[in-house]
Amino acid sequence: MTAPAWIIAATAFLAVLIGTAFVSAFLILGLKPLLIRYALARPNARSSHKTPTPQGGGIAVVGASLIAAGAVLLNMDVSAGSFFIVAAAAVMLALVGAVDDIRPLPPVPRLLLQVVAVTTVVLIGDARVFPEAVPLVVEQTVLVFGGVWFVNLVNFMDGIDWITVAEMIPITAFFPVAALAATALAPLDHWFYQGLNPLVIWTALALCGALLGFAPFNKPVARLFLGDVGSLPIGLLVGWMLLELAGTGALAAALLLPLYYLMDATITLLRRLARREKVWEAHRSHFYQKATDNGFSALSVSAHVFGLNLVLAGLAAMTLIWSSGAVQIAALVSGIVLVGLILRRFSTPRQKIPLEVSR
Numbered sequence: 001m002t003a004p005a006w007i008i009a010a011t012a013f014l015a016v017l018i019g020t021a022f023v024s025a026f027l028i029l030g031l032k033p034l035l036i037r038y039a040l041a042r043p044n045a046r047s048s049h050k051t052p053t054p055q056g057g058g059i060a061v062v063g064a065s066l067i068a069a070g071a072v073l074l075n076m077d078v079s080a081g082s083f084f085i086v087a088a089a090a091v092m093l094a095l096v097g098a099v100d101d102i103r104p105l106p107p108v109p110r111l112l113l114q115v116v117a118v119t120t121v122v123l124i125g126d127a128r129v130f131p132e133a134v135p136l137v138v139e140q141t142v143l144v145f146g147g148v149w150f151v152n153l154v155n156f157m158d159g160i161d162w163i164t165v166a167e168m169i170p171i172t173a174f175f176p177v178a179a180l181a182a183t184a185l186a187p188l189d190h191w192f193y194q195g196l197n198p199l200v201i202w203t204a205l206a207l208c209g210a211l212l213g214f215a216p217f218n219k220p221v222a223r224l225f226l227g228d229v230g231s232l233p234i235g236l237l238v239g240w241m242l243l244e245l246a247g248t249g250a251l252a253a254a255l256l257l258p259l260y261y262l263m264d265a266t267i268t269l270l271r272r273l274a275r276r277e278k279v280w281e282a283h284r285s286h287f288y289q290k291a292t293d294n295g296f297s298a299l300s301v302s303a304h305v306f307g308l309n310l311v312l313a314g315l316a317a318m319t320l321i322w323s324s325g326a327v328q329i330a331a332l333v334s335g336i337v338l339v340g341l342i343l344r345r346f347s348t349p350r351q352k353i354p355l356e357v358s359r
Helices: 005-038 058-074 081-102 107-124 136-157 163-184 191-195 198-218 228-247 251-256 259-274 287-293 298-321 325-347
Strands: none
Touching: 005 058, 005 163, 005 198, 058 081, 058 198, 058 228, 081 107, 081 198, 081 228, 107 136, 107 228, 136 163, 136 228, 136 259, 163 198, 163 228, 163 298, 198 228, 228 251, 251 259, 251 298, 251 325, 259 287, 259 298, 259 325, 287 298, 287 325, 298 325
């Protein structure tokens, strides 16, 4: 008797997840002596860490995820050309990040290379995100601008232990979990099952596994950071996944999944622009950074972000199940309110409860 399709898919997903996690961890163990020698992040006034810590764990995370996803796709009956173009763009950003981790690059060439990478990813896609009335060139311009911002905000938000793990694992896990649910609904011809690019599902699964392999090394107090070599290509890969998701008609879900990062980074940028600060320079103005200044531990901040992202993933799933406009708007409004409450909590100093004195 043949097992149901979703059980076969779940078994394959679990094998790739665990395998990629181990590859990522083994690569980290092999690279760590070199990272300690050549890529040591020393604390400064804007840092959240207090002791010199090696950075560059993103080499293992991005490398393991691209190798695993590529190996799977080469053994599947799918056209994987677009994946390898995206992978090449991600590798280019990883190289930019690796150089920047060792010797900071000037902002302009760094930004131009990001524009090239994002433009490449946007142009290879054929799905429309905006209504057909919007000219294609206008849509692509907006998507490139948004993609460059997303790559940078992922980099900006990677500032304390475990926060990228807490943000990106729920996002990347959403794709294979939703695909499994859609596989179970295949007899009903569920739109998600038919519409989402399988390249995205397998890449998301591999990246999720690689981040799980990295997580023990980045656990507070971290013994290893991702570095720009990891945060920049992760931003590009996840941005591509969200763009493909939006192209299936699930724009609300694509906005809900990264909503915490979007709101924290964008509100912070607008505030800095209003204060006429040099926005390309390092700072400690993000809400998650204020939280650590206000008495939250790094673990507590990341736990808040992780829990929030699970709820946002649930709201995103609702928009896939019920496609009515009212549900889409209600889910987006609920997500914005929830993120706003977390940002407000992070901005408020924690009150110390005085100890009772016995008489």
